[in-house]
Amino acid sequence: MRNSLVxxxxxxxxxxxxxxxxxxxxxxxxxxIVAEAAAEEWVAIPAEDMLVMTxxxxxxxxxxEVVIQLMPAPFSQGWVENIRTLARAHWYDGISVNRVQDNxxxxxxxxxxxxxxxxxxxxxxxPEGLNVMGEDDYTTRVPVKLISPDIAANFNPIxxxxxxxxxxxxxxxxxxxxxxxxxxxxxxxxxxxDRWPVHCYGMxxxxxxxxxxxxxxxxxxxxxxxAPRHLDRNIALVGRIISGMEHLSSxxxxxxxxxxxxxxxxxxxxxxxxxxxxxDLPEGERPQFEYLSTEGETFAKYAEARANxxxxxxxxxxxxxxxxxIPVPIRAVASx
Amino acid sequence: MRNSLVxxxxxxxxxxxxxxxxxxxxxxxxxxIVAEAAAEEWVAIPAEDMLVMTxxxxxxxxxxEVVIQLMPAPFSQGWVENIRTLARAHWYDGISVNRVQDNxxxxxxxxxxxxxxxxxxxxxxxPEGLNVMGEDDYTTRVPVKLISPDIAANFNPIxxxxxxxxxxxxxxxxxxxxxxxxxxxxxxxxxxxDRWPVHCYGMxxxxxxxxxxxxxxxxxxxxxxxAPRHLDRNIALVGRIISGMEHLSSxxxxxxxxxxxxxxxxxxxxxxxxxxxxxDLPEGERPQFEYLSTEGETFAKYAEARANxxxxxxxxxxxxxxxxxIPVPIRAVASx
Numbered sequence: 059m060r061n062s063l064v065x066x067x068x069x070x071x072x073x074x075x076x077x078x079x080x081x082x083x084x085x086x087x088x089x090x091i092v093a094e095a096a097a098e099e100w101v102a103i104p105a106e107d108m109l110v111m112t113x114x115x116x117x118x119x120x121x122x123e124v125v126i127q128l129m130p131a132p133f134s135q136g137w138v139e140n141i142r143t144l145a146r147a148h149w150y151d152g153i154s155v156n157r158v159q160d161n162x163x164x165x166x167x168x169x170x171x172x173x174x175x176x177x178x179x180x181x182x183x184x185p186e187g188l189n190v191m192g193e194d195d196y197t198t199r200v201p202v203k204l205i206s207p208d209i210a211a212n213f214n215p216i217x218x219x220x221x222x223x224x225x226x227x228x229x230x231x232x233x234x235x236x237x238x239x240x241x242x243x244x245x246x247x248x249x250x251x252d253r254w255p256v257h258c259y260g261m262x263x264x265x266x267x268x269x270x271x272x273x274x275x276x277x278x279x280x281x282x283x284x285a286p287r288h289l290d291r292n293i294a295l296v297g298r299i300i301s302g303m304e305h306l307s308s309x310x311x312x313x314x315x316x317x318x319x320x321x322x323x324x325x326x327x328x329x330x331x332x333x334x335x336x337x338d339l340p341e342g343e344r345p346q347f348e349y350l351s352t353e354g355e356t357f358a359k360y361a362e363a364r365a366n367x368x369x370x371x372x373x374x375x376x377x378x379x380x381x382x383x384i385p386v387p388i389r390a391v392a393s394x
Numbered sequence: 395m396r397n398s399l400v401x402x403x404x405x406x407x408x409x410x411x412x413x414x415x416x417x418x419x420x421x422x423x424x425x426x427i428v429a430e431a432a433a434e435e436w437v438a439i440p441a442e443d444m445l446v447m448t449x450x451x452x453x454x455x456x457x458x459e460v461v462i463q464l465m466p467a468p469f470s471q472g473w474v475e476n477i478r479t480l481a482r483a484h485w486y487d488g489i490s491v492n493r494v495q496d497n498x499x500x501x502x503x504x505x506x507x508x509x510x511x512x513x514x515x516x517x518x519x520x521p522e523g524l525n526v527m528g529e530d531d532y533t534t535r536v537p538v539k540l541i542s543p544d545i546a547a548n549f550n551p552i553x554x555x556x557x558x559x560x561x562x563x564x565x566x567x568x569x570x571x572x573x574x575x576x577x578x579x580x581x582x583x584x585x586x587x588d589r590w591p592v593h594c595y596g597m598x599x600x601x602x603x604x605x606x607x608x609x610x611x612x613x614x615x616x617x618x619x620x621a622p623r624h625l626d627r628n629i630a631l632v633g634r635i636i637s638g639m640e641h642l643s644s645x646x647x648x649x650x651x652x653x654x655x656x657x658x659x660x661x662x663x664x665x666x667x668x669x670x671x672x673x674d675l676p677e678g679e680r681p682q683f684e685y686l687s688t689e690g691e692t693f694a695k696y697a698e699a700r701a702n703x704x705x706x707x708x709x710x711x712x713x714x715x716x717x718x719x720i721p722v723p724i725r726a727v728a729s730x
Contacts, residue, residue: 117453160640161721162594193709227565229716242427259620269709284595284620288703291710304496304647310642367624372606373529374627380565380716382577382620385497 085368088360095356098286099106100389101239102346103127103300108345109145113305114153114329122300122328125336125345126262126305127296127388130238132198136189137264137294140275142335147185149276150333151280155309159317161283164306165265166330171277177321184276191272196291197245197254222353226381230256230287236352236383241381243290255295258285258382262297282307285382300347300388350387360387421704424696430725436684436725437575439463439636441673444681445481449491449641450665458664460638462598463674463724465631466545466574468534469591472525473600473630476611478671485612486669491645495653497619498566500642501601502666507613513657520612527608532627533581533590558689560697562717566592566623570717572688577717579626591631594621594718598633618643621718636683636724677691686723694722 086094107130113122128138144150148252156166170181210355214311228234231243245252257263265277273294299306309328314320319327336344350357364384366375420428443466449458463639465472480486490591493501506517517716559572567579593599599658601613609630618633635642645664650656655663672680686693700720702711 158644160643174555196710227563229563229565230712230714268706285716287716287719288700288708288712290712292703292708307496308494308644308646310644332645364624367628372603372628376566376624376626378566380621380623383623 084372085371086363087367088363091356091360092350093393095350095354095387096213099351099356101351102185102391103189103347103349105339106142106335106346108300108336109141109297109333110336110339110345111150111302111333112331114331116305122302124305125300125347126297127347128297128299129240129255130309131204133240133242134195134264134294134296135258136191136195137273137275137296140188141278141296143185144186144276145333145335146338148332149182151186151331153182153330154327155330156312156327157310157316157318158282158311159281160311162281162286162317163279164282164309165277165279166328167265167277168329171265171326175317177324182276184274188274190274191294193269193272195272196294197252199252206320206339218296224358224384227378228381235358236381236384236386239349239352239386241384241386243381254291256285256381257281257287257295258298258385259283259288260299260303260385262299263289263294265392266293267304280306285380301345301390305386346391348389348391352386357386360384396621400469414474420706420708422699423703423705424555424699426705427692427696427699428686431686431690431723432597435687435690435692437687439683439685439724441675441680442478442671444465444636444672444683445477445633445669446675446681447486447638447669448667450667453639457500458641460641461636461683462633463636463683464633465576465591469576469578470531470534470630470632472527472531473609473611473632476524477614477632479521479524479671480610481671482674484668485518485521486666488630489518489666491614491642491661491666492648492663493652493654494618494645494647496647498617498622498653499612499615500645502664503613503616506661507601507662512654513660518612521612524610526610527630529608531608533588534632535588558694560694560720562697562720563714564717566626572693572717572720574724575685575688575722577722579717590627592621592717593617593623593625593631594634594721595619596639596721597631598635600630600632601627601630616642621716623718637681637726682727684725684727688722693722696720 077393107128109126109128111124111126113124115121128141153167154169154323155166156169157163168182189318202379226234229241231245232242232247234243236242239256241258242253242255244250255261262278264273264275265279266273275296278296280303283340310326311317312319312326313323350360361379361384365379366377368375402439443464445462445464447460447462448462451457464477489503490505491500491502492505493499504518505512550670562570562585564570564579567581568583570577570579572578576591577594578589578591580586591597596616598614598616600609600611602609611632614632616639646662647653647663648655649659684695697715697720702713704711
């Protein structure tokens, strides 16, 4: 087994020393802290919770694969079930990336869906049996399910007010924190049941039309800029990109309204060849990823170090961090 | 004169109605509020404060021009002066974009500068007479210079505690606000003299090596992801991209350490043909841009609407907004 950190845990120095001997000594960086995590702090992502989205190869013929982690219960499960249904009906096969708006979102789906720029007049029929969700489903009031005892027994969690993940100051809610590897906001701290997932970089949401429409899951987007947190509680978040984000974030921006590709630039729409639930793939072809438990000692240290950088490049620790500037470490687990 | 809003003021609905008649009525959007601003609320950006950076044409032969607004006094002026000096010495001509790290920064400069991936061993000599700054220069304690009376006389500012721009809750400082069109953080509100500019999307900073080096301004970067606010007070911010951001943010990501392009992918380094101070260009070739006064009534309404979206797409107003999710409206002013 070989482990490697994916890009989700950004390395942060802005320049590099000319040689290792030039590097001053200092406290460990957030990534160095993560590298020391015990094996049992890493949690395997179930294959049923991952989608493999294969884009058409790039202009040089290089393959482009994107892996999406779907959000676990209790969040957004109606849409998440729809997304599995759509993938299993092969509904996504043959759609395209139709919108790339700088510092905002990349959106993929049916080019004919509510897109006045596309020149398309037909929309692709959806499969039957999809859930229809209400706006109440954007948030949850389900009580928090605490960390499983078998994980908790293996290390010494840092407990704050009975909560194991760091509680952060937030510009949009009473506070923000993490749960089972996901970032979310709390309506009124210290009540931790009334909460919602937040629009950080790389999060995946469900495009919709005007209220009361809440979207089906056929039209999806991911955040490619500063967290558009005003969308929280207004659109369903259903997952995040855990590999291949650069294949979406570096696409050419659309010149139409809202960054849609216009009819004249239809050749810029990246074709999506297929989207599969990872558990439906042959065992040897399934991606394997793990996230660092957000309820563990290592994550608490990592978050603290993100808020107070003391590694050699830094002079002044910030004294705080935005929830979206503490990306949950995710790593690929490659079989040999 | 024809005015047009540039992409800095993002349009925010995630889908569009199939036709205008489907659009529900609602409060004006932030952009609609900005469109109603009085002419005197727009402030011309001096040509001396703009750089025109011309990249090599893209693969299809399309020109790529980026306009950078340099930060005005009292912030970072030692580096800003250096940048004008470097541009006037044509030092930037022939350098390249050497690093593109997803959700972090695009960095340009000398490919030989502290980049172990480049295969370069020579560095380009800097011109003489550059300022050398200290770490104290990352922040300022210069008293706030209030809005000029000729602007203030023309409209009715919303004054909060004697301050004309909105004061925001912040995850990194006591609070955050705006001054003369720029976002910054306050060390200890209500003291408004001790403050620093913040790393929002599109801001431009000065690459440096380990402390006590503070960088010269030869090596520059811009933010292409979620605001890396931990860099505030650790690196000098000197400006922001006000046009052509998409030419940088959509570049292919580098596969080397920190997103540097490796020696093997040196052909991905985008050449920079020239960087000119706009005031040095012939009058007809100078870009013309204006920003919306952040001390005015319209900006206060705009910021409030960003924090509490009530336009038709939205269901739940957020009740707050991050400083970097309230981009200062900037528009090109094109001569007919």
